[in-house]
Amino acid sequence: MRVAIVGCGVIGGILARAIDEGRAGDVELVYLFDLDGEKARRLADSLKRRVRVAGSIDEIVRDEAVNLVVEAAAPSAVKEYGEKVLMAGKDLMVLSVGAFHDQELYDRIVEILRERDVHVYIPSGAISGLDAVKAAAMEELEVVELVTRKPPRAFKGNRYVESKGIDLDKVTRPTVLFEGSAREAAPLFPKGINVALSLSLAGIGADRTKVKVIADPTINRNVHEIHAKGSFGRLLCVTHNYPSPENPETSYLAALSAVRTLRNLTEKLRIGT
Numbered sequence: 001m002r003v004a005i006v007g008c009g010v011i012g013g014i015l016a017r018a019i020d021e022g023r024a025g026d027v028e029l030v031y032l033f034d035l036d037g038e039k040a041r042r043l044a045d046s047l048k049r050r051v052r053v054a055g056s057i058d059e060i061v062r063d064e065a066v067n068l069v070v071e072a073a074a075p076s077a078v079k080e081y082g083e084k085v086l087m088a089g090k091d092l093m094v095l096s097v098g099a100f101h102d103q104e105l106y107d108r109i110v111e112i113l114r115e116r117d118v119h120v121y122i123p124s125g126a127i128s129g130l131d132a133v134k135a136a137a138m139e140e141l142e143v144v145e146l147v148t149r150k151p152p153r154a155f156k157g158n159r160y161v162e163s164k165g166i167d168l169d170k171v172t173r174p175t176v177l178f179e180g181s182a183r184e185a186a187p188l189f190p191k192g193i194n195v196a197l198s199l200s201l202a203g204i205g206a207d208r209t210k211v212k213v214i215a216d217p218t219i220n221r222n223v224h225e226i227h228a229k230g231s232f233g234r235l236l237c238v239t240h241n242y243p244s245p246e247n248p249e250t251s252y253l254a255a256l257s258a259v260r261t262l263r264n265l266t267e268k269l270r271i272g273t
């Protein structure tokens with residue numbers, strides 16, 4: 001399988017190195033692309049095998065040798081390139097899954113998948129438990145809730161939090177910043193919404209999936225809890241995320257999950273739902 005990576009930041013870098021070192025399955029990395037061309041060039045130069053640096057997304061889309069494009073850039077990249085990639089007959093892996101809170105974009109992508117022999121892969125990212133939620137959603141799933149706790153400093157610069165008049169430097173006990181649906185949370189927490197969207201897509205949708213966001217001064221890592229209840233029983237799944245070695249903003253598990261998703265594609269034995 002020949003792969004192009006779009007976005008050469010934390011996740012793109014970890015994925016490129018995993019492919020380069022043969023840890024991501026039977027996969028060849030053929031292109032890197034980043035709006036910041038210098039970043040793509042530096043990453044390419046750091047790899048053992050030769051990789052082309054694309055000057056534009058069109059260069060990748062035109063190349064018939066590419067089978068899969070991995071988006072590890074930004075929600076705007078999913079919006080700008082997603083349909084183009086799929087219409088060119090290539091599969092797409094999406095890390096910026098928060099882009100799918102735009103229902104029209106999601107519906108257009110699903111329509112393309114219905115009509116063409118192409119696939120979209122969404123790694124579990126920074127949360128665990130999607131396997132069970134997916135299975136449980138095969139029957140009645142009454143409740144799915146995500147409780148996200150982050151240290152108060154993680155919400156610095158968030159306009160919604162500022163508008164509530166909360167002084168993050170003075171938060172001394174766990175404080176609920178938001179409670180509502182995943183769909184409502186998406187525009188308010190653009191940085192942290194990927195996990196809420198993956199959970200929604202795996203389970204009962206963005207309108208029925210509940211989200212609680214807590215600024216918690218007692219922790220120094222991001223913690224995601226999934227609570228679910230249905231005909232399968234009850235689930236509580238807690239993930240304490242360590243930051244990536246390269247960038248504290250990105251949970252390391254998200255990058256590892258992208259590597260594993262890629263490896264799944266060329267493995268004949270698949271474990272987990």
Ligand SMILES: NC(=O)c1ccc[n+]([C@@H]2O[C@H](COP(=O)([O-])OP(=O)(O)OC[C@H]3O[C@@H](n4cnc5c(N)ncnc54)[C@H](O)[C@@H]3O)[C@@H](O)[C@H]2O)c1
Nearest residue numbers: 007009010011034035072073074095096125126194250254
């Ligand atoms: N699914 C999850 O659980 C999860 C977890 C962490 C991050 N993410 C998302 O994955 C994406 C990548 O994360 P990261 O930590 O590697 O980010 P990063 O900021 O380290 O790297 C992103 C890179 O993409 C480039 N870029 C941005 N827009 C682009 C575009 N339109 N075309 C080409 N290149 C573009 C930037 O220049 C940057 O180099 C982000 O959208 C992030 O929100 C998802």
